[in-house]
Amino acid sequence: MSLRPDPLSALSIPDGTVVEEHDLVADGDVLVGAQSTVEFGIRGRNVVAGERVRFGGHIEAEGDCRLDTWCTVADNVLVGGDAYLGERIEIDGQLVVGGDLDIGDDVQIAEGFEASGWIVIRNPMPTVVFLFMYLTHLLRMGEDDAAEELLEGMFDEEEGPPPLTIPTGATVSDDAWRVSAPADIGRDCRLHGNVRTESISLGEDSEIFGSLRARDDITIAPGAIVHGDVTTRGGTVTVAEDARVWGDISCEHLDLARDGVVDGTIRARGEVNMGLSTDPGGSPQ
Known part of the structure; x- marks a missing residue:
């Protein structure tokens, strides 16, 4: 532990x-x-x-x-x-x-x-x-x-x-999960509500019916699905292989892996890396 x-x-x-x-x-x-x-x-x-x-x-x-x-x-x-x-x-x-x-x-x-x-x-x-x-x-x-x-x-x-x-x-609640702390969401989870935290790690094959918003980094693991926008004030958004975002992404930097899907507008103030291979933790390789 x-x-x-x-x-x-x-x-x-x-x-x-x-x-x-x-x-x-x-x-x-x-x-x-x-x-x-x-x-x-x-x-x-x-x-x-x-x-x-x-x-x-x-x-x-x-x-x-x-x-x-x-x-x-x-x-x-x-x-x-x-x-x-x-x-x-x-x-x-x-x-x-x-x-x-x-x-x-x-x-x-x-x-x-x-x-x-x-x-x-x-x-x-x-x-x-x-x-x-x-x-x-x-x-x-x-x-x-x-x-x-x-x-x-x-x-x-x-x-x-x-x-x-x-x-x-x-x-x-069904409307939102609001915490002044990081959020670590495991694999195979199925949650309703917009997630509002300091940072977010979404595990493999999990599904969120709501948007993700954080001050720092947001990592979306392989097979995970987000039915909403993904927004970070000053961090990096990582979308791993076979992950899906059915909404817009707004971030400082974006790492979008091969076969990662974003069905919306991408706004990044810094670097945008597309087509990278990522490990399960979301780190580009």
């Missing part, structure tokens, strides 16, 4: 993630940073959200679900394992928990709740805050190995796919 100072420092969408009928569906865990808005319903293995996250749909977690204080959910919360709810959470639907329920003060559940295991009313520790403060402390102390072990314990990639991570303060 590559070590980052903050696992929520980028929008990271693992391979095979799709949007199905207003649900964001991931094979692995879903991690949402504080003060974010997710208009989709969420389906994943374990679902963890920081403070003041607003979900516009339901949550379905095969494993555990942890929501920190002041989170709101517009529909049901269905949890196969244990649930941990902080103070002043609002759930506009029903809460169903297959395991134990650890619940804080002043939690409002419109349609009631049921749990198969123990029910404990207290204020659960905000795990997201604790883990990342501890991780930051380890890095400052130079304990890189210990920090990496902590990350591997949180997200064991050998036991399943890497987590879907949404950074702090992000807005995710």
Whole structure:
């Protein structure tokens, strides 16, 4: 596992993630940073959200679900394992928990709740805050190995796919994915909405029904399809072999590989390299 100072420092969408009928569906865990808005319903293995996250749909977690204080959910919360709810959470639907329920003060559940295991009313520790403060402390102390072990314990990639991570303060909806961070979108993904980030890497055979806009570089891997414009303020747009852009491209520099298709107008202020061969990462050869 590559070590980052903050696992929520980028929008990271693992391979095979799709949007199905207003649900964001991931094979692995879903991690949402504080003060974010997710208009989709969420389906994943374990679902963890920081403070003041607003979900516009339901949550379905095969494993555990942890929501920190002041989170709101517009529909049901269905949890196969244990649930941990902080103070002043609002759930506009029903809460169903297959395991134990650890619940804080002043939690409002419109349609009631049921749990198969123990029910404990207290204020659960905000795990997201604790883990990342501890991780930051380890890095400052130079304990890189210990920090990496902590990350591997949180997200064991050998036991399943890497987590879907949404950074702090992000807005995710059918209209747009807006984050002040880089975006790494895996292969075989199918997403709806315009993507607005610092930089974008779109994986092989993924399909975006919306435009891409970034401050820095945008890389579109082989077989990927973008149904919209591709725009960068000061970076390079790379369109790999067999990639398709059904829209205009506006950029500083453009690398367009053999068999890459752009069905629109190309505006580049700097160099335009056409007919190059590119590797899967988008680097010209």
